[in-house]
Amino acid sequence: MTEIAPTLQAEHMSSSAAFHAPLHAPSEENQWWRSSVIYQVYPRSFRDSNGDGVGDLPGITAELGSLADLSVDAVWLSPFFTSPQRDGGYDVADYCDVDPLFGTLSDFDALVARADQLGIRVIVDLVPNHCSSDHVLFRAALAAPAGSAERAMFIFRDGSGPDGSTPPNNWQSHFGGPAWTRTTNDDGTPGQWYLHLFDSSQPDFNWDNPAVRDEFERVLRFWLDRGVGGFRVDVAHALIKADGLPDWGGRADGGSSEGFPGWEAPMFGQDEVHAIYRRWRSILAEYAGERILCAEASIDPLPRLTDWVRADEMHQAFNFAYLHHPWNAHSLRDVISSSLTAFDAVEAPTTWVLSNHDVVRHVSRFGLGGGAPRGGDGIGRGDAQPDLATGLARARAASLAMFALPGGIYLYQGEELGLPDHTSMPDDARQDPTFVRTGGERLGRDGCRVPLPWQADEPSSGFGTPGTTAAPWLPQPESWAGFARDVQAADGDSTLSMYRAALQLRRDLRLGAGSLSWSRTFEQTDVVAFRNGDILVMLNMGEFAVPLPPGSVIASSAPGAADGGSLAPDACVWIMSTAG
Template structure:
């Protein structure tokens, strides 16, 4: 699966923002690369308070990206090329510009429209304090007080993200029926499924109790550790069973994919039980340290948890919310993942980051299950770590009081042609976020057909993954030194060297792919992954 962030993929009209016709014009790239399906980040009408994840209308296309006819044309063009398409669904919250929220504000505290959201009276004698101590993921309080129709300060509404993203009340039957209808609207238009944003957040603990601990759901492998009252509540699972029934009512294969920042693996596996979703992003894998023990532990734990519910594991290294792994992996091992990197911050070593990113990608693509790629990673794109702060649009930058740079650095429009305006992103120089000068060396036309380029490494890996049916295989661990991982998936053997010393391949190894060159003695250097065959593994 290949994630397209529409505003940064391809701009057809020169306004500096990518759009649906631009995506359609570049679909052949995905066919050449060898992916099976596309996930489109939101393209719905939106004030863009959070880059489209604040949806004002779930059944249309924002003029910024095109029209419904453009969406239909994109689906038709993808289908003609054998590509499946899933679209983003944002059910935890709407935009503050959604007609439902406008009605909630206009009717006042006694109106029924307000019941579709999470409104509460404030604390204190005059209600001037928020209903609880919850914090926004983007920084600051998770509550905003409204001005009632009579002009006086009134109730507060919950927004676990930006103030322009009020949380829905999923105990309300109208909310549930509305999203069933939204599913049907897009399924009727031919989409193959949905990536569900904040899938772990729809249901909140009923009493909205204060929570004095960090709100991050990622809390380590202890399954009995208390969960924050705003995340991963058991009530979300009935919602997804209901949605699964909707998808199963359509012919062919449709898919639900959970964006659920949930640990441990056993809790995440609950989202992909046979009657719920089909896949869930494995963020524990994305966050795992670049060491052999850490990688071994997360791969083993993930495969065991998914197997227990009969579902595939879903591997991912980058997306639109995290620092690109070609930069993230250059951080000193064990460094907590920063929320963005900017001017004045520690700058990662691009050569080290790319070397490790290539090794990590080749390791990931050898694992059974589903693999997700984020646009540009096939080019080895790093984070834009010197993006001037005045161009930042991520609400995290403002809400954190300019203490966290946020996610803009991984969302910069990608380069297609080294010598073209905006590196081929659009017909002119316009680009909604400025592209760094080094983008030219990563452009597709500088890598296509070039032996050893990151792009050709990905192409060859995806071809072999399909030919050797690695996605349908299994992992059998092989004996290896402490700083080396080695396993077999079907006929293929995979070795990743995390240690400082080069390691030899086994006797009789036939090298079929590598993330980097072997040394002069034919050994695997540090931060390199190799795929190889041994004659004894070949059936007679």
């Protein structure tokens, strides 16, 4: 690769001819969720208020001011419901109560009240595909005979083979191993099998049963009546399974593979699921305040995902194609263009996200050379280790570019501190069921769930209550104190300071409701360059510095990134422009 010639410098970018026609026009809608910034809180790891080593609802409430400083519109809370915590709370035993680990319903009400004072909505993480095996409905199903109303709440089947000892089909769990577990009858003889697309402690509901639909409508109303701003819907594409539960030769996660396109997966993306979400949308419409639904739906190809966000269904859907983009300018331009084109076709906002509780943090991903996605497999001691300096530079640049995109943004707690994954966690500290079910072959997601650092000079970097000695539920890396919020708040060049300033600019300039026009000048280079309103965004994903056009740099991913009239590699800037 050679350095881009100075002739590409934007004397050409001072006119409209330097840009393609707008791929995405400014939004004429004023609904908050079309341009929102939503911050994901993983409660176990956010802030511990009582010194037991586990984050809790009062800890979140105490720090909502820190999130207001990031100009967020809403906070999405990962599950805090009653749960045995075999899968970090995604195994729910009671959908209408708070697990004592996190506090009480009164603590939740206090959180919502404080968030409302700060102009922040609270989004609840709903898990409708499956519950905990401790849930009263599943306990009743196990105690009831085959063919009973209790068992009809879940997916029980007789086994195959002459003695029923083979699972009903060949489906595999996301966490490794078969997706079926056999029960034992009261007399000790083998019984029926039940389906669990995840851990054996997470039985799937039978959404063909109207009683299941009624139960979840009750759950929706319970939380809506308590003032929540909406729901993130876990595994939203999995509720309905294909008739007959046919065998599947493709990937367990339903993604496309050779000979097995994802749209044929019998356990995902069935058309009948959309009637459920149309009903839910109508329930939310009964409540004031623009309550929303966001789908966690892993769907191939991207245009099929928009079925979840048609006008009478969900408001948003996570954009996993964008989440997993490699550090490559051509790939990034393609996924942005295809995303906007697909979602615009159904008049829905595109969402953008770089990290969450299920994937390696983007600092670490982008520090692994090309930034190849690691998904739920994690990075361990025996793996190639990320280059953290490169990873942090790229993560800051990618985040700044993302903040300028029209649509909605999701942030994962700690990314505003530039946190990497914990890539040297000892095996005996790991708690993800993926690690257990695969005998350690897959490390799981613990590395991205480590408790946050708040104060550099306090034990556990200030995650817990001062003066307490309880260790965090997952160990923090030795370097964690250097990322602490109090240190970064005092440093104008820190990742936290960059996030605060850029997200405030995004709000002030209404970039989330803006437009996108690609630069012609840089379209065949390693620079991702586009215009949103009067802002020119340039992200240099190449190896060499590139010349900058005239204009005022109003945001930069790193100090000195735009010195000398050129943009450094692994850096991003916003330039104020009045080009016509």
